Amino acid sequence: DMDLDAITKHSALHAKPSGLILQYGTAGFRIKAEHLDHVMFRMGLLAVLRSKQTKSTIGVMVTASHNPEEDNGVKLVDPLGEMLAPSWEEHATCLANAEEQDVQRVLLDISEKAAVDLQQDAFVVIGRDTRPSSEKLSQSVIDGITVSGGQFHDYGLLTTPQLHYMVYCRNTQGQYGKATTEGYYQKLSKAFVELTKQAFCSGDECLSLKVDCANGIGALKLREMKNYFSEGLSIQLFNVGTTGKLNHLCGADFVKSHQKPPQGIEMKPNERCCSFDGDADRIVYYYYDADGHFHLIDGDKIATLISSFLKELLLEIGESLNIGVVQTAYANGSSTRYLEEVMKVPVYCTKTGVKHLHHKAQEFDIGIYFEANGHGTVLFSKTAEMKIKQLAEELEDKKRKAAKMLENIIDLFNQAAGDAISDMLVIEAILALKGLTIQQWDALYTDLPNRQLKVKVADRQVISTTDAERKAVTPPGLQEAIDDLVKKYKLSRAFVRPSGTEDIVRVYAEADSQESADSLAQEVSWAVF
Ligand code: 16G
Ligand code: ZN
CATH class of the missing domain: 3.40.120.10 (Alpha-D-Glucose-1,6-Bisphosphate, subunit A, domain 3)
Known part of the structure; x- marks a missing residue:
């Protein structure tokens, strides 16, 4: 059972800065690490409720993915390793924003609305990325779990997808795999080795890859995993976190959004390279061709x-x-x-x-x-x-x-x-089995030149969209303006949407040339203003 008075007392030790309003967005809560202590504690409380309600193990991941090192964040993972159900995102937002004296009431409110049986046992697993703030913040999550009578297992450092894997394993009675990092490495490496046995080119020539680890958790986990497939794949790790800063001028998000290689990696022409993001759930590939042109494979x-x-x-x-x-x-x-x-x-x-x-x-x-x-x-x-x-x-x-x-x-x-690690292994296996070089893969089709811009507006929520975010519904007239601009360019397309992770509006445009894509994006961003 839950001792609500103990929770209230304990909550005061993780007091919410007054006036701070946050929203459980696309990627959970995400802001500067120093504002997150109360959120972590409360997400510990919420994970216990969710676990009681689903009668399953729930995951809590402490990470801010590709955001700067100073940021942090938290996400809950549902029983089958999925993202938290939308109705619970709302509960998370309510709980995170409750003033100190209301925490108890909001907890009861959620329990009632979601028909949580408070007598039920609760079990929560926790993982965290390599940010300096992550360890202390995950302790606050644990505080929230224990004070509300939940049991927990702290995995410590994990990639986000590894935590999802652990949750999935635990709720399917080990059928999916063993809920340990070793179990994860064994499952993936066994599949990889069996798959590539048939590979046409098995010399170290074709299975050699350079990985930019964004100075994050991916470096640690890839290094651990390398021992499981001694000769199958030769990978060289860069941006492993010993000197550089997390996600700074490197990582998948940097490479994709700047369309240029990360710092801290040596690339020779036609060498296959890839970048992970800060919590290793994204991957992009790239190379320089013989003429020194950079090619991104997204x-x-x-x-x-x-x-x-x-x-x-x-x-x-x-x-x-x-x-x-x-x-x-x-x-x-x-x-x-x-x-x-x-x-x-x-x-x-x-x-x-x-x-x-x-x-x-x-x-x-x-x-x-x-x-x-x-x-x-x-x-x-x-x-x-x-x-x-x-x-x-x-x-x-x-x-x-x-x-x-x-x-x-x-x-x-x-x-x-x-999962960047798993995707990387699949891609490497396919390239080896089909005997494809990175240039041949790249040549499947040619990307249309495109541009993304961020626009600062007073209130980004005035923009609402439909048709999977491809059409603006409000403010009135915006979509018509975009349609008119798009007509001026060949092979063009453009849309705007409010970001779910930053206080900005994002603009996307593509067209037959880079100049056209750039100027279309610029014109659309003026229309937003
Ligand atoms: C989050 C999402 C990612 C999405 C991005 C969009 C997850 C795990 N991550 O990082 O999928 O592409 O947000 O950000 O869902 P935006 O709304 O700021 O464009
Ligand atoms: Zn990520």
Whole structure:
């Protein structure tokens, strides 16, 4: 049971700065670390309630992903390793904003609304990234858990997707894997080694990769994992956090948004490189060509490579499982066109934010989702998984081989969340199996030149959107203005949306040339003003 008076007393030790209002957004709570102590404590309390209500293990991750080192944040992870359910995001916001004297009342309110059985046991697992503030903040989460009578396991340093994996394992009685970092490494490396056994080029030539770890958790975890596949893949780690600052001039978000290589990595022409973000749930690839031009391979091209590989395997085994690719409005128009017209796979667009893509991808036997920024994974339905397992036993020769590959691919993809380590291994395996160089992969299609801008406005919520954020509904006249601007350029597209993580409006534009994309983005941002 919960001792509400003890909670109130303890809460005062994690007092909320008066007047501070926060919102549980697309990525949980995220601000300067010094303002987060009360939020952490209260998310400990909330995780206990959610655990009681779902009668399952709940996860709490302390991270601010690609944000600057001074920031921090917190996210709750639901029983199947998914993002917190929307109704609970609201509870989280209420609890975080409650004034000190109201904490008890809000807790009871949530328990009542969500029909939480307070007698139920609670279990919470915690992970954190490498930020200097993370350790102390995760202690505040633990404080909240223990004072409300919950049990917990603190994993300490973990990537975000590893925590999602742990939660998923624990709530499926170990069927998905062992809920330890060792279990995670074993599951992934076994699948990777089996998959690449058949690789056409097995010398160290083709399986060599440089990884920019954003000076974050990815460096620690990749280094641990390297011991599990001694010779299969040679990876060189950069920005491992010993000298540089987290996410500073490096990492997946920096590379994607600046469209240039990170600092702190040595790149030779045509060498395959990739960047993780600060909590290792995003990955992008890139290289310099022989003429010194930089080429970025983002989430869209990753989705395309994976889709084409999976489609080939399905064709080989002769089974008609339905595939769907899920993107957001940020997907490059060329990628959508290529997937639909050349590869003939159905493409769907959802709102920005992993929970939306993940949810949509669950509708298919094989749901491939990636945001252009490099967050994504592939989900396999239970039916698809069972069918593939069965075929791997029944079929013979080439067909059997293809079914076995699919079986390993299922194990290699993190089914709970987008995962830079897991995605990297899938990509490396596909490139090796198909004998593709990074240039050949890049050449699948040519990205339309594009530009993103941020606009500061008094109140970003005056902009509301529809059609998966591709059309502005308010303020009146804005969409018409954008339509008129878009008409002036060839192969053009543009949209605006309020950011879910920063107090700004984001503008996206693409067109037939970089100059056009730049000037369209600029004109649209003036229309927003
Ligand atoms: C968060 C989301 C990411 C999304 C980004 C958009 C998760 C785990 N992360 O980082 O998917 O692309 O927000 O940010 O959902 P924005 O709303 O500021 O553009
Ligand atoms: Zn991240």
